[in-house]
Amino acid sequence: MKKLLLHVCCAHCAAYTVEHWRREGYEVSGLWYNPNIHPFAEHGKRLEGVKALADKIAMPLVVPESYEMVEFFRRVAGKEAGRCGCCFDLRLEKTARFARENGFDAFTTTLLISPQQKHELIRETAEKIAVEKGVAFLYADLRKRYSDSRHITKPMDLYRQQYCGCIYSEYERYSDRKTK
Numbered sequence: 001m002k003k004l005l006l007h008v009c010c011a012h013c014a015a016y017t018v019e020h021w022r023r024e025g026y027e028v029s030g031l032w033y034n035p036n037i038h039p040f041a042e043h044g045k046r047l048e049g050v051k052a053l054a055d056k057i058a059m060p061l062v063v064p065e066s067y068e069m070v071e072f073f074r075r076v077a078g079k080e081a082g083r084c085g086c087c088f089d090l091r092l093e094k095t096a097r098f099a100r101e102n103g104f105d106a107f108t109t110t111l112l113i114s115p116q117q118k119h120e121l122i123r124e125t126a127e128k129i130a131v132e133k134g135v136a137f138l139y140a141d142l143r144k145r146y147s148d149s150r151h152i153t154k155p156m157d158l159y160r161q162q163y164c165g166c167i168y169s170e171y172e173r174y175s176d177r178k179t180k
């Protein structure tokens, strides 16, 4: 069976995505790498949700020790209004590198199920990284299954985030203003 490394952004996006790729015949392992989630306590709450889901569905989960928040801010500094490209690049580059170094056949991300994310930018970024790192990227537009995914996690009573992740998105969520 082919081995797929799935970058996991949160439990609610992972639930259906894992089912999808398992149905496609892949052995799926998760990688939690989200230095874009601030503050650290919020990062911890989302990670706990992902760990609970991984236990429930018997998915191996890799959790690097380092948080790398400083690297996130270095990459977006001066580009805050267009920061999402830097954010996807950081997370997916790490995923692709880990996949290549650990014998996975391909990588993908749960971000592709979210209607709230910049879908085409995620796809373009992942395709570029796949070429650079020499590891296949698996694409599927799962946005129509987003509610199915949330339906799966509903009875699990897992933490639900109120904003995308970075401190800029938290500001935009609660102030109703855009970061300049």
Ligand code: SF4
Binding pocket: 036, 037, 083, 084, 087, 088, 164, 165, 166, 167, 168, 169
């Ligand atoms: S809004 Fe979301 S995707 Fe964009 S930089 Fe912030 S955490 Fe990353």
